[in-house]
Each structure stands twice: as structure tokens, then as C-alpha cells.
Amino acid sequence: MKVLIFIPAYNEQYTIKNVVENLRLHCPEFDFVVIDDGSADDTKKICRENGFPCIALPINLGLDGVFQTGIRYAYQNGYDIAMPFDGDGQHNAEYVKPMVAKMLEGYDIVIGSRFLDGKKRGGMRIVGSGIISFFFKLTTGVRMTDPTSGMRMVNKRMIRALCDNLNLGPEPDTWAFLVRSGAKMAEVPVRMNERLAGNSYFTFGKSIAFMIRMCVSILFIIWFRKRVD
Numbered sequence: 184m185k186v187l188i189f190i191p192a193y194n195e196q197y198t199i200k201n202v203v204e205n206l207r208l209h210c211p212e213f214d215f216v217v218i219d220d221g222s223a224d225d226t227k228k229i230c231r232e233n234g235f236p237c238i239a240l241p242i243n244l245g246l247d248g249v250f251q252t253g254i255r256y257a258y259q260n261g262y263d264i265a266m267p268f269d270g271d272g273q274h275n276a277e278y279v280k281p282m283v284a285k286m287l288e289g290y291d292i293v294i295g296s297r298f299l300d301g302k303k304r305g306g307m308r309i310v311g312s313g314i315i316s317f318f319f320k321l322t323t324g325v326r327m328t329d330p331t332s333g334m335r336m337v338n339k340r341m342i343r344a345l346c347d348n349l350n351l352g353p354e355p356d357t358w359a360f361l362v363r364s365g366a367k368m369a370e371v372p373v374r375m376n377e378r379l380a381g382n383s384y385f386t387f388g389k390s391i392a393f394m395i396r397m398c399v400s401i402l403f404i405i406w407f408r409k410r411v412d
Contacts, residue, residue, distance in 0.1 A: 186263065194224045218237075293368070314394060
């Protein structure tokens with residue numbers, strides 16, 4: 184069973200070493216690769232100095248571009264399972280093995296959920312997440328408690344499907360589309376860390392725009408996409 188953990192990293196010079204060290208501590212048997220998304224800081228230099236496998240993108244492609252890079256790398260190198268793992272320190276390496284174990288029960292997609300136990304703090308992002316979860320269940324019949332979780336794991340069949348559909352990014356509408364195409368999805372409980380350094384991409388305005396875009400896509404657009412095999 185070949186597992187790839189790919190680490191999107193944009194200006195993560197203060198966190199990348201700690202992220203890799205934690206992965207090596209908790210799941211040393213799994214492969215990893217850092218995907219430097221055109222960083223302007225010393226992220227790439229730190230990876231080179233420490234001997235970390237690193238794909239250095241010449242320009243900043245953003246989340247979708249890095250996700251597709253990691254998925255294509257997994258496909259071309261024959262991995263059975265692939266997952267992104269944040270380079271900012273928010274993801275906990277201790278949950279990777281439980282997610283793999285869940286995957287081996289026969290699932291195509293495994294999501295690390297912060298809310299599987301039902302506990303949610305207030306705020307607009309939580310409200311938005313709840314709305315997306317509602318439309319996800321409405322259109323797929325499957326409950327997804329944490330649609331914006333960045334801890335997402337896919338098997339070989341999904342790796343191939345994502346490579347064949349370059350317009351599929353790492354967002355909730357992709358998982359809704361794949362579930363509607365017959366993919367089996369499960370969630371496992373995880374705990375996230377606070378960001379160790381840097382700033383989140385999602386401002387208040389971007390969070391609202393993201394929620395609207397995901398809801399429109401899940402309700403309407405995914406119905407016109409060709410289903411995967």
C-alpha cells in the first residue's frame with residue numbers, strides 16, 4: 184500500500200520543517216513531497232537544505248493548481264492513496280494513520296472532520312459550513328459534517344478520476360460530484376491546530392463568496408458534469 188502525503192506550501196518558511204518532522208514522527212512509513220507554490224520566502228531553500236522531496240512550481244498557481252500537481256504526481260508514481268497536508272501546521276499528523284485505516288475498510292474518499300462529534304463554535308464560517316453541508320446532503324444523500332476540511336484522502340480510483348477531470352479542485356463541490364458518481368465517502372474525527380504563522384487566505388468577504396460559489400455548484404453545476412467511471 185503506497186501512500187503519498189503532499190504538502191502545499193506558499194511562504195511557509197517558519198512552519199515547513201516542523202510539519203515534515205511531525206509527519207516523520209507519526210507516519211514514517213508513508214511518502215511525502217512538499218509542493219512549493221512559487222514562494223517568495225525561503226521555503227524552497229529550507230526544503231533543499233534539509234533534503235525534503237520538493238516540487239518547486241515556478242509561479243504561484245494557488246490551491247487548485249497545487250492540488251492537481253500533487254494528485255498528478257501520485258498518479259504518475261503509482262500511489263494507492265494520496266492526501267494534501269497543510270504546510271502551515273494546522274493539520275495533525277497523528278490522524279493520518281486512522282484515515283488510512285478507514286480508507287482500507289472500502290472507502291474511496293475519507294475526510295478528517297472537526298465536527299463529527301457535533302461540536303461547532305459560532306461564527307460566519309461555521310454558518311457557511313453548515314449551509315454547504317445541508318446542500319451536500321440534499322444532493323447526494325450523504326452526510327458531510329465538515330465540508331471545508333483540508334484533510335481529504337482519496338484512493339487510486341479517485342486519483343485517476345481527478346487526473347482525468349482537471350476542473351475538479353479540492354473543494355466540497357468536487358466531493359459532492361464524486362459521491363454522486365458512486366464514490367463511497369466516510370469521515371473520521373480529527374482536531375486541527377491554530378495556524379503557526381502567516382495569514383489565512385479566507386477573509387470575511389472571500390468566505391462569503393466561497394460559500395455562495397460552493398452552494399451554486401453543488402445545487403446546479405455538478406449535475407451537468409460527466410460522471411466518472
